[in-house]
Amino acid sequence: MTDPILSVDPATLADLLAYPRRKMRDNMDVRFCPHATFYNPVDDRCLYCHQDMECKWLNHNDELVAIEHKDAKDIRRELVKAVDYVEAQLTAAHLNRRACNCDNCVWLSKARQVLGLSR
DSSP states (O other), X not given: OOOGGGGSOHHHHHHHHHHHHHHHHHXXXXXXXXTTTOOOTTOHHHHTOTTHHHHHHHHHSOTTSXXXXXXXXXXXXXXXXXXXXXXXXXXXXXXXXXXXXXHHHXXXXXXXXXXXXXX
């Protein structure tokens, strides 16, 4: 059985990945990063950096990485990580609102719909 995520247009997936990519880049402190946010798995500074999750995600989902060459499992995993990241940016008071149209909530709604998640 094929994953329904494969039926989503690659341009839609690219647009969906752009929002968390911007959020991560905007939130990262890269002033002292020796690799300019290009994760290096053999550098101890990357292995013990507090931003390693963001760097890894950004490198797996860079604008130059072709979505068409990823399998459904990879796309799903990366979108779930992005949903977790965006949700983590919300305050507790924000999470209690029922119908919010802020950028985060609009994006989360689209991502959940593509992933087949409810909330």
